[in-house]
Amino acid sequence: MAVTVQVASSRRGVPHARSFNRWAQAACAPYLPRNNQELALTIRVVGAAESRKLNRTWRAKDKPTNVLSFPAAPLAPGKNGVPSRFPAKEYSELGDLAICAPVVAREAKEQGKPAQAHWAHMVVHGVLHLLGFDHENDRDATAMEAREVNILAQFGYDNPYA
Template sequence: MASSRRGVPHARSLNRWAQAACAHHAPRGEGQLALTIRVVGAAESRRLNRTWRSKDKPTNVLSFPAAPLAPGDKGVPSRFFAKDFAELGDLAICAPVVAREAREQGKPAQAHWAHMVVHGVLHLLGFDHENDRDASVMEAREVKILALLGYDNPYA
């Protein structure tokens, strides 16, 4: 993905952040993982969020795991069994929401973009924050990955 959209990080940055999230949490030795990052506007984010989550408002990041490439085997996501290439899924990141949140939270826009990519990739890898325990686990992973990338704790 290449973007000349004002305020949207370069594709190299998006790729580096996604790779950092995958490097510490994806199975090793099963080939290359791939994902698509689509930068969307508020209207498209709202439409996707309404369709897939029944929430009628735009949101910062939506994660769409890829369909399995082959039937699952004992609970291990089958998408990891591809020989050379496996599609992890898609992220839809809403540029206006990310920009607004960064301003409201007093965070550098680049740091908030990095957080949204890492957060979305962790969702694709099976992490969630539906309860306090799972949220603690996911947030700790986000903080660790972001620190390795040189960014402050987004929850502090």
């Protein structure tokens, strides 16, 4: 999978593009078929104003948020919370993530987490949304959170929900 990182905010505290790539690859690896290696993901690091505008436009919430996911193609629900259909071969994009740098920094500080771990969590969380996972009910939230915890543990990061 090719990961493009766009930084449209202050670079202060924003991880290197290689980190975003590693986190996104780890989130996708268990779920993408091998024939989808040409898939692309764009991660855009934004400021509060852009995040607020996107959140207001697409979710009717007038405030900035940590991460927004924009899938390129709809995914069909599958068994046991795992989507059964991933982006068809004719789709080259998994989708886009918009991650708000000031919100991620503030949340990491408020939650007493290392900033790098929180950035990783936002990427993994957002990518799982692009893959069709959600947390709309308790069962789905528990399953999605378990996936996030396992992926983040690969990087030595603690459970973000503990």
